[in-house]
Amino acid sequence: MTVNIFELMELAKAKPNAISLGLGDPDFATPEHIVAAAKAAIDDGRTGPVEPTGLLELRQAIGRKLARDNGVLVDPQSEVLVTTGGQEALFLLVQALIEPGDEIIVPDPRYTSYDDAILLAGGRMVLAPTDEAHAFELDPDEVEARITPRTKLLLLISPNNPTGGINRPETVRRLAEIAQERDLIVIADEIYEKFVYDGAQHLSIGSLPGMRERTITLNGMSKTYAMTGWRIGYLAAPAGFIRAAASLKQMVNIQAPTVSQWASVAALDGPQDCVEEMRRAYATRRAYLMEALSDLGFSFGTPWGGLYIWANVSSCGIDAVELSYRLLQEEDVLILPGVGFGERWKDYVRITLLQPLEQLELVVERLGRVVERYAVRK
């Protein structure tokens, strides 16, 4: 049987009640105090237009957050842009920076919305490989080897989607040196920063000496606070860039939704235990899945962060797209095949941590049945 990813997506539409480990959408509800802040804004009539750069109260909360959690120091008046999700943030920054022919070094695999934005702007993606053996950490030497006179940008996504790989602090420091030596602009997508496990550490490259003026930090509410539907993300970068990105933003969609901006103020300024509670739940699910998937014969690099397990299923001898298709068709479980994250990932699937443990147990059981049925043991 040969199926492609489009057929899989069609099948997914036809099976809306399948257990979904597809989208990166947390199963948790947005914490109550955040929802309450949104309702208060609605009741008080704080739903009208705000500046295209975002509600000042939110930019200030972002400024405090970046200082507190990341050691990234910004002026909320001029160095923060609130966006309609991290998605718009990445779209805007790519459109603002890339000229046709510019090269951007990106981790392989990665969240491919970057690809869409880069190709639209006429940029050239240069893939820096990551692998299972090194837990999908970016290798600074591999990055350096790919720098040419046309290289303008380096994209870091840590923790990474889909691999869960993170760049350890010493790696981040080395990447910062390279960026300075070779005069690169760095995009740091830190949208999964809060979800790291077993003592792994996240370091923001924008906090390192000399990096502030060449770093664009991208983050958002979606993953940290289970707020995917609120559509709030942000960019922190030097003022001249933010001003240009804001004019672009104004053309693209004027501003991010106001009610969601008030909710985000509550998220950033309010109690953070909800984040730690979710992290612990993800950690438990991750530990469970890692063991269960190993038992099925799948391999993976340790996902030190993120919300996914990026598993190599080649040992069972079934094509990853076919495996995903059969799992959905016969067992009502949606996972995503690796080719959705880069062409060469034919042996991989991405499985999210975004269902309660009981559901994950069902998933493992069903996955086991599919493997049992179709495995061609070598």
Place this chain on the structure above:
Amino acid sequence: MTTPASTVERGLAARARACDAASDEGLLDHPYPLDATAAEEVNPPRFIREAAKAALDRGETHYTARHGIAPLRTKLAERATRDGFPVGPEETIVTNGAAEALYVVLQTALRPGDTVFLVGPVSPQVVALATFLQLRVERLRLDQAERFPTGWDSSAGLLLVAAPSAVTGQMPAAPQLRALIDRALDAGATVVVDRSRAWCLYRDAGYGFDPSLGGRCITIGSFSTAFSMPGWRVGYVTAPGHQVSAPLELKQAMSICTSPIAQFAALAALEGADVWLAERRSFFAARRDALLRAGVPLAPADAWPAQLIDARPFGDDDIALAAQAAEARNVRVEPATRYGAELRGYLRIDLRAPRQALDAVAEFFGALAT
């Protein structure tokens, strides 16, 4: 004060720099005590706000399908079909306002160097967007159908027409609009009808577009003005089947989806539209009539809230006249040449402005006339 540009700033693409520079021009406005050009109330009515809260109570806080929630698309498609643009829910995309709708349509229909034909006066934002996308801009009058020669290179042109116009509040004359669109479609151009103000028509007689043409047009629209929801960011695109997937892909790449909180608010807006819009119509008609009675020379308008003042009897320098209004009555009115040279001698106000600002406009013209 010149701080050395950061590496990031030096890396800006040329087109982003150009767009940044263009946007500075509009920022020179100083605050006026009275502003007759902007809405006073910016929150939607209670029934819409309650629907948003109910959506929150149901936990509608996750990503939605990228083209939007099904009930909203269904309602939008029904309305478009009723008005002469036959589409189904699968041909309807919910967007983050009409701005995003226009962006995805222009960017996917045209390539750099292609031409966008703009009919009548348009907002400078639209021109800025076209410039950013490296499109050629041609301004057309409604009666210039002959500008679309037959045999036009089918992929290289797009006609954008607002009906009614957000700048003037006027509806393009039906026979001319028909002829222009017919000609543009025949020539192979993409036709986009901006219906952002279609909910705001004073007459309640239906929109009545010819479906044989409407079925070949893309439409865009917005909930912002009609339902006082500018901060909520909901708009839409409808497009004939073969034209829907490219803008949908781009919308996903730009913002994944529109907030379900705002989408459910928009759904409630549509469900309560008849009563709400009837109220609004009579409210703005009364305001308009009061200004006319006070002697303000209003130009005819088919839709609220934009309203032109035909100030040509007082000279054709609208910029000087706006300055004079600011000086004499502390009130801000907008010189309409900002939107196109054909509006020389016109001023522009917004009927949603605070009552006192509109009174000041009336007083200003009352004094001018004597």
